Amino acid sequence: MTANEDQEMELEALRSIYEEDECFKELSPTSFQLRIGDHEDPKAFLLDVSWPETYPETGPSLSLQAFFNNRISSTTKKDIISKLEEQVEANLGEAMMYTLFEWAKENQAALMENHQPVKDAVASNAVSVSKKKEKKEQLTKAQKKKIISRTDNKGELPRGWNWVDVVKHLSKTGGAED
Structure with missing residues (x-):
């Protein structure tokens, strides 16, 4: 089978598996997003995966650069990506998206164990502005x-x-x- 035939078969399988899953989003036929964890969970993250033309012979590109992940520190992001890339290396040459997504779901706690929430500069600035009270005009x-x-x-x-x-x-x- 060629890389394109493998991609088409895996794309069909992903569509049927994650058809009703609100955590999965197909951005294009070669690019996907999967939210690992509940939306309100502070340890949830959004994984972006893109297939190169030679996928599955070469691994997909993984990213945690989505705005949803802005509260996760860069060191935690690097740790998550490195652990996911280990899984990619172990499954190289075969359809791995379902395996990779399920592994990330099962190991979410281990991936986020060193997670320290990053305080957003915009949010902290908004809080400090709202704390200031408007001065009312006082009459004698x-x-x-x-x-x-x-x-x-x-x-x-x-x-x-x-x-x-x-x-x-x-x-x-x-x-x-x-």
Whole structure:
């Protein structure tokens, strides 16, 4: 069999196995994503796998660069990739995607044993901004009394309250007849 025939057969098998699985995503006929662990699990990670043209004679490329993995430290990512590449080397020359995915699922705890969550700079910045309280404008006692004296029992200003001030002002300044 040629590499393309092997790829087509494995692609068919993957589609039938992971048809209803929400953790598996086919990005293209040679590129896949698999979420290892539950979405809310802090030790879950998203594995990107791409097949080269000569797959399965050469191993697939593995990546943990998805945004979902931004809370995983780079050393933990390197450890996971190195352990997965060991599995790739052991299965080289045969269809290995299902084996690789299932091995990652079974060994998730071992792969993430040294996991220390990375604090995201954006998230920590957002928390510090939200902690700052908005300063409310404080009124003095005199300002409060003045507001209360102008309003009625419902807290509303009486009708025409601003016209009285205009008439007083005009009476003091005089009119055009003076």
